[in-house]
Amino acid sequence: MPTAVLDGFLEATVRSATPLAFAALGELVAERSGVMNIGLEGAIAAGALAAFLGAQIAGPEIGFVAGGVAGALVAAVFAFFVLALRSQQIIVGAAVSMLGIGLSASIHRAMVSAGASTAQVQTLASLPVPGLSTLPVVGDALFAQPISTYLLYFLFPLTGWVLYHTVFGVALRATGERPLAVVAAGHSAAKIQLAALIFGGVLAGLGGATLVVAQTGTFSDGMSAGRGFIAIAIVALGRWTPRGVVVGVLVFGAVSALQFLAQAMAWNVPYTLVLASPYVLTLAAMAIFRGSRTAPAALGQPLDGGL
C-alpha cells in the first residue's frame, strides 16, 4: 500500500473521529450519571450553526466556543424537561433532536435568503507539534491538527481522572447506578445530572463546531448526519468507559475512512455493507458483555419525586 494512501486513510480516520469523539465523550458522562440523551444530534446541529455564525463575525476560534455554548443551550432544554418536569428521557431526546436540526436549518436558510451569510468561513489553522508531527505514519494524522483535536487529547484523560479519582466523579457514577444512595450521602442527584448533561451538551456542540471550523468551513443542512446517534452507539461499544470510548471512536472513524481507502485502492467492495458493520459489532458487543461491564444500572430511569 503506497504511503500516501495510508497517510490519507489515517488522516481521514482522525478527521471522521474528531466530532464523534467530542459527542461520545459528552454522552459517556451523561450516561454514567444515568441519563441517556438522544437529543445530542440536535446539539451537534446547533453547535455547527453557531460555529458557522460565530466564525463569520469574529473568526474561527470564537466560532468554536460559540458551538459549545449552543450545545449547552440545547442540552439545557433537554435537562429542563427531564429534570424539572420528569419527562421520559428518550422522548424528550427525540424531540430535542428534531428541534436542534429544524431550528438550525431554518435559521441558516433565513440567513441565506436575506443575503446575510457568506458561503465559506475561515477554519482553524493546523498547528504541527514540533518533533511529534514528523513521526513516521502517525505524525501527520495525530500531530498536525487544529487546536480542537489537541483539546481532545486533554479532555479524555481529564474526564477519566474526574470520573474515577474525584469525589464528584464517584458521586456522578453512583448517580447512574443508585441515585438514592447518592442522595443519602448528601448530594443532589438532579444537580449532578444537570452538570453531566450540560457538559455533554457543550461537548456535542464543540463536536458540531469542529465540522465547520476545523473541517469544511461551511454549514449545510443535515450536516450532523446522525453523529449524535452514532455517539450513543460508541458509548455502548466502549462499555461506558473513557478508554472503551476511545476505541469505539476509532472503530467508527476508521470504518468511515475506509471509503477513502477503497476509492484510492480501487477496491470493489460493497461499501454500504462495511458502513453497517460497526452497528452490528456494537449490537454484538452489547449482547456478549454482561455483568459489571454493562450499562449503568439506573440509565434511563427517571429520578424519584424527592431527589
Added chain:
Amino acid sequence: MSLLRRLSAGVAPALVVLAAIAVVALVMMVTGFDPVAAARAAVRGAVGSEFALFSATLKRTTPLLMLGLAVAVAFRAGVLNIGADGQFLAGAAAACAFGLAVGDAVGRSVLLGALAVGILAGALWAGVAAWLKRRFNVMEVVSTLLLNFVALNLVGFLVRGPLQEPTGAYPASATLLSAARLPLLLDGQRLHVGFVFSVGLAIAAWWFFRSTAAGFQIRVTGASRTVAASAGRLDVDGVQMWSLVASGAIAGLAGACEVTGVTYALYEGLSPGYGYTAIATALLGGLNPLGIIMSAALFGALGAGADAMQRDAGVPAEFATVVTALVVLGVLAVPGVMKNWARITGRGEQ
C-alpha cells in the same frame, strides 16, 4: 366518559398544536419571513384543493398513521421502539424485492405476497431487538436505534447491488410492475388503498386494546410491570417482546404500502424521518388508535403544507420539523394531554 370530558380530551392536544404553530410563527417573524404568507401557502397546499387533500395530505397521512400505531403498540407495553424507521425500510425492501422477483407471473397475488413479506420483514427487524432484550437484556432503545442504521445501509447496498435498476445509473431499484402496485382510490389522485388499510388498522387496534385480553395485558404491562407480574401473573417480558414484534410488523406494512402504493421503487431516502414524526403522532394521539388517526392527518397536513410553503412562499420547510418537536415537548409539558400512559412520560412507577 361524559361528552364534556371527551371534548376536553381533544381540546388540550389542539391547544398544544396551536401553541407550537404560534411559537414557530414568531420565529418566522424574527428571522424575516412573513408568517401570514407562509400560513396561506401551507393551508392551500394541505387542504386547498382536491389534489392537495388527497394527493398530498392524505397520501402522507398513510405511513404516519401506520407508524404512529406501530410506535403506540410498543409504547403502550412500555417498550420504547425508536426504530420504526428501520422496520419501515425493512418492510419496504422486502416487499420491493419480492415484487420485482415475482413480476407478473402470478397476477395480482404478487401484491398480497409483497405486503405479507413486508409485514414479516418488519416483524423480524423488530424481532432482533426483542430477542436481544429478552435473551441478553440489551436496551431496546439502543438496539432499535442501531438497527435503523443497519437497515439504511442495507437498503443502500441493495439499491447499488442486487436490486439496482437495469441501467445501473441510479442508486434505486427497478420499478414495480403494475400487478405489484396498490390500486389508487380515486381517479387522477395519488391516494392509494393503503390509506384504507391504515384507517382499518387503527379501528382494529382500538378494538384490540379495548376489548381483548391480549390488549388488556399489554396495557397493564405498560402501566406497571410489577402489578402485571404479581397481580396478573403475566409473563411481562414475553408481553413486551411480542408487542415490539407486533410494532415492527405494522411498521413493515407501512414500508410495504409506501413502496407498492407511492414510490413503486426502493431508494435510500424512502423515509424522510417518518420514524420520529411517528413518535410525535403517537404521543399527540394520546397513544389511542382513534386519536392517532387525527394526529396522523394533522402531521400529514403539516408535511404537505410545509412543502407548499417552501415552494410558494419561499419559507423553509424545516420549520415543520420545529413544529413537530414543539408539539412533542408541549404534550410532555401539559399533564392533561397524557393521562393513561404515565409510564411513558416518566410520571408513573412511583
